Amino acid sequence: LRSSCRRGGGLVHTGGSLRLSCVASGSPLDYYAIGWFRQAPGKEREEVSCISSSGGSTFHADSVKGRFTISRDNAKNTAHLQMNSLEPDDTAVYYCAATTLVYCVVEEHKYDFWGKGTLVTVSS
Secondary structure: OEEEEEOOOEEEEOOOOEEEEEEEEOOOHHHOEEEEEEEOOOOOOEEEEEEOOOOOOEEEOOOOOOOEEEEEEHHHOEEEEEEOOOOHHHOEEEEEEEEOOOOOOOOHHHOOEEOOOEEEEEEO
């Protein structure tokens, strides 16, 4: 499986919205749970959202709950992270990742495949 984080990154003002997309190739995406991680300058990478392989279960970190929504379209081999009400603290490189586990996991080492990341910058 190869995943790439495409489209959606960029510069936005506080309160704005962006939608990140993760496109997979090589094998059906519905074999994998998908996580979105981010790494802000000078900070460790953290998971912000995760969705199970079926899409029936999701996780959002407290810092983004109510503002970010993860979704997936297995027929199109894509996953999305809709980010609303963006804040300067959301500035980071965002990565999508896939795990062969079908349920959500928060441990970074349990993810097997990683996209290259896309930069999101939120200006105040």
